Amino acid sequence: MFQHFDPKTFLIGLIVIILSIALHEFGHAFSADRLGDDTPRRQGRVTLWPDKHFEPVGFLMIVFTMLAGFGLGWGKPVQVNDRNFRHPNRDMIIVTICGPLMNLLLAVIAGLIMRYVPLAGYSYLFARDFLFINLALMFFNLIPIPPLDGSKVLYGLLPYDLAVRYERFMGQFGLILLLLILFTNVIGQIIGPATFRTAYLLAGNGLFG
Numbered sequence: 040m041f042q043h044f045d046p047k048t049f050l051i052g053l054i055v056i057i058l059s060i061a062l063h064e065f066g067h068a069f070s071a072d073r074l075g076d077d078t079p080r081r082q083g084r085v086t087l088w089p090d091k092h093f094e095p096v097g098f099l100m101i102v103f104t105m106l107a108g109f110g111l112g113w114g115k116p117v118q119v120n121d122r123n124f125r126h127p128n129r130d131m132i133i134v135t136i137c138g139p140l141m142n143l144l145l146a147v148i149a150g151l152i153m154r155y156v157p158l159a160g161y162s163y164l165f166a167r168d169f170l171f172i173n174l175a176l177m178f179f180n181l182i183p184i185p186p187l188d189g190s191k192v193l194y195g196l197l198p199y200d201l202a203v204r205y206e207r208f209m210g211q212f213g214l215i216l217l218l219l220i221l222f223t224n225v226i227g228q229i230i231g232p233a234t235f236r237t238a239y240l241l242a243g244n245g246l247f248g
Contacts, residue, residue: 061089066141150241
């Protein structure tokens with residue numbers, strides 16, 4: 040686990056994951072606030088400061104899984120009251136999708152920097168981690184299994200009868216499905232190719248330093 044451990048590389052990855060998760064949650068909070076729900080603002084979540092999106096267990100999970108060679112964890116979920124929206128179903132979909140969209144925006148910025156700015160050393164590692172981690176977070180969160188964002192988007196798009204069946208099915212089997220994709224190679228087969236291809240599309244040859 041600790042073979043060839045580089046504290047600086049580990050620290051860069053840790054900082055990038057913390058920032059990426061915090062900005063993901065900010066995307067939810069900011070969009071909910073703009074659409075009329077003041078719940079995130081009252082709870083101090085419409086902010087870029089990572090400590091406001093901090094979740095202790097999720098943070099420890101990030102640290103331990105990074106030591107194991109990959110990064111997996113979560114931030115503090117943003118609470119939203121859809122009764123404050125003018126169009127509850129539509130606005131809830133928008134709020135939900137704004138988390139992954141924030142990760143996409145960060146990945147685009149990192150990719151364009153890598154494409155057009157010569158980078159080396161730790162600056163390259165920082166940009167590369169920002170690119171890959173945000174793309175992986177985006178694709179992972181779009182998987183339609185609770186509590187991931189993709190499940191809320193799919194629920195909002197389905198006709199009522201199908202949405203009820205989907206919610207009932209996921210209530211019974213969602214956790215099992217999530218654990219299966221987390222602890223098997225399924226997640227790598229789903230997210231890995233999409234992440235690399237999108238990263239290359241954004242960064243071009245800058246992806247290879």
